[in-house]
Amino acid sequence: MQAVTKTRTNGWVEVGTLADIPKQGARVVRTQGGDIALFRTADDEVFALRDRCPHKGGQLSQGIVFGNKVACPLHDWKINLDTGLAVAPDEGCAARYPVRREGDVLFLSLVPEEGCPNK
């Protein structure tokens, strides 16, 4: 699971269970501030990113997940799930959101982590 650098005591939202997200897949949490994509990797790590590719706004949640990366369905940019950064030589980022797992239940924080302007 993603390291939580900025933990808030409240503001965690229960969004579902691990089983709700397919392995090597993603689901979307729809918020008033826009969609957040929750990704589940082959070894059951869960990451959350703003569901907008830094390139042309493609929905990252619709991409193919492999390793700790997702390939944007529009123009095949690869985004690192753990950092939100585009894989070189492309440049850009999608904001990360803290995810917490208690047993199989997933909690999402709606406050993005620092470091990426694309929130």
Next chain:
Amino acid sequence: MKEKLVVVGNGMAGIRTVEELLKLAPEKYAITVFGAEAQVNYNRILLSPVLCGEKKFADIVLNDDAWYVDHGISLHKGKEIVSIDRRNRTVVAKDGTAASYDRLLLATGSNPFLLPVPGKDLPGVIGFRDLADVESMLAAADKYQHAVVIGGGLLGLEAANGLMKQGMKVTVVHLPDVLMERQLDQAAARMLRKELEARGLQFIFKGVTKEIFGKGRVQGVRLEGGHELTADLVVMAVGIRPNIELAKKAGLYCERGVVVNDTMQTYDPRAYAVGECVQHRGQTYGLVAPLFEQARVCANHLALYGISRYEGSITSTKLKVTGIDLFSAGNFTGNDTTEDLVMQDAGAGIYKKVVLANNRVIGAVMYGDTMDGTWYFQLMRDGTDITDMRARLLYGQSHLGDSGHGDIKTRVAAMPDSSEICGCNGVCKGTIVKSISDKKLFTLEDVRAHTKASSSCGSCTGLVEALLASTLGGDYSTAPKKKPMCPCTELPHDEVRLAIVNQKLKTIPAVFQTLEWKNADGCNKCRPALNFYLLTAWPGEYVDDNQSRFINERVHANIQKDGTYSVIPRIWGGETTPAELRSLAEIAEKYEVPTVHITGGQRIDFLGIPKETLPAIWGDLSKAGFVSGHAYGKAIRTVKTCVGKSWCRFGTQDSTAMGIELEKMTWGSWTPHKFKLAVSGCPRNCAEATIKDFGVVCVDSGYELHIGGNGGVKVRATDFLCAVKTPEEVLEYCAAFLQVYREEAHYLERTAPWVERIGLSYIKQRVVEDAESRKQAAERFHYSQRFAQADPWAQRAQGVDKHEYIPLKLVG
């Protein structure tokens, strides 16, 4: 503690290996580099443009000082290693600097060969190898007038041209009677000579240098027979010799070069060698492409991956003299058993010769128009049977049915920076050229990664290669012959497909494990391909992996740029009824479909459907009798038809009924790439059957079958497969053709390039001549259809894959 890697040689081969190594194992070694030259690593093949004044040294630097610092590499510039103590594993430089190593990489390059004639050591007699030589030449050109270049090969002519551009009077003395005899045949060499003479170079052929004379500095060259040439500068360019002095002294086994095995290892397991100093399978190389292939393999072994082998390179040559286009590759002289195809237009300054053996290209030499050099080279390396394109071969690749881009391909160098090269990704010439020079790109793959040019449909690949060639001065790395299917493996598509069948691999993880995939769960390139290969190999048995499918196929609709989807129901053969149209209209109104469009394949497209709405709209379509049109997939798309003899006064057969039968037989099938069909009722061909993957043209006597057409980015008219008499035969031939394509093409390869790659003759043999093979292929197709013809929309309207269509959670 990190292991220590010492690199002897700060040139292109050594540093390229280090770069490849850093990609694979950035933390493995503490790296120390020794270079005899006082500079950082620069692009040696661009010394000619520096000599000509077209580029400055700064332009050709590949790795500046900061790069070495950033990567924690200790660089010793201007320190020539003079001895290696293999027992104590240390190297010592001329000035006494020493370093110890766990592994050693020799990349000492080559030295110009100096003719052993009197006077060869006089000041003003130099080779053409490094920046110091170029600086001597430029200094001489400033002060003196007369230059003699000994050697009329590639390097000699580049030096002569550069010195002439710097204002010197240059005479080239050449031993054979034709220029560049190793790269050119007589005809091309004559054209080159004429051009260079017109520019002001003088040539002496069959010239044997006897002596170089002068007091204090060179003053002239004396030839056999007594002829004397005035010379203030003599450049010897009669060849290079691998620089093996150091390796020899250290007791490493050398012949002409340092002998290495397929892993670039010398006879000392701790010592590797790459580049021009190397002898591999009896060959030495003096070009950059092989050296990069070697670097990749060597880095792989230094990183202890141990899975890559260097199997030698086939090389091609381009001359880097501005305004002269020359290309040669392979055996271009031929012999008694070969055939020559020759095209010569002296007026236009064009000469092309392609040498064939057993209907395969074994060599080519071109002058004036070299745009198709890379294509001939590719045909040669792939061993492609050219029987089917023989008549058009000399006119170049653009004449193989490419009506879209033929004209702009001709003069890429003359194009303005604003011209668009890659239409798919909107990349202009200027952007590509800037990336190549600023980011030091060498390969097509590099350009694809950095600019996206040529990374989609690939039709501009030739243009991008031409830009690489013109920007880099003609020499760049080409892909190795065996192209891996993706970065997760070394295996090409064909070998993976074969292994799936032969080794009975039935799941993606089984493929990964058995074929030793580098990444545990593959990547977004190999997984969709493997999913398709497994589906084709094990119909009814393999369980489709949804997560390995591209979004469109995963959700059975086409994603649009705003994240909504398009929905295109099947309309069999393009024939519909008022009742069908009425229900489509009602559904479109019910869901407030923003745009309704008629597609090029005679279907109706609903655009702008939100993902959550898809199952509901499919439910309604399903109730009205519609099934998925698969307009989103690498699958059977549509069968386009005309009305045929039911109405048309020219119609010869019932083309609509034929089309509907074909569509009923083929729908639902997954294919390597999208697959389109059409049936025209007469040779007027209103259904445009001759630009489809499988086209039928009805005639009085029956049906003409056509294959491999494409109306997309790169237009290709079909090849005529055969004529048949009955609709049953049309169905059987179509099923057989489809199945061979499904079983043998690479994933994402349309029928058009596939037919060009494997040849029409082969397909005819499988589908037309061998009746048994046809029947069996058709049977295999029908068998796989038993599992494929379930409507995915109806299933999803009933709740299959529900999670794909709804958000996990709504918050706020």
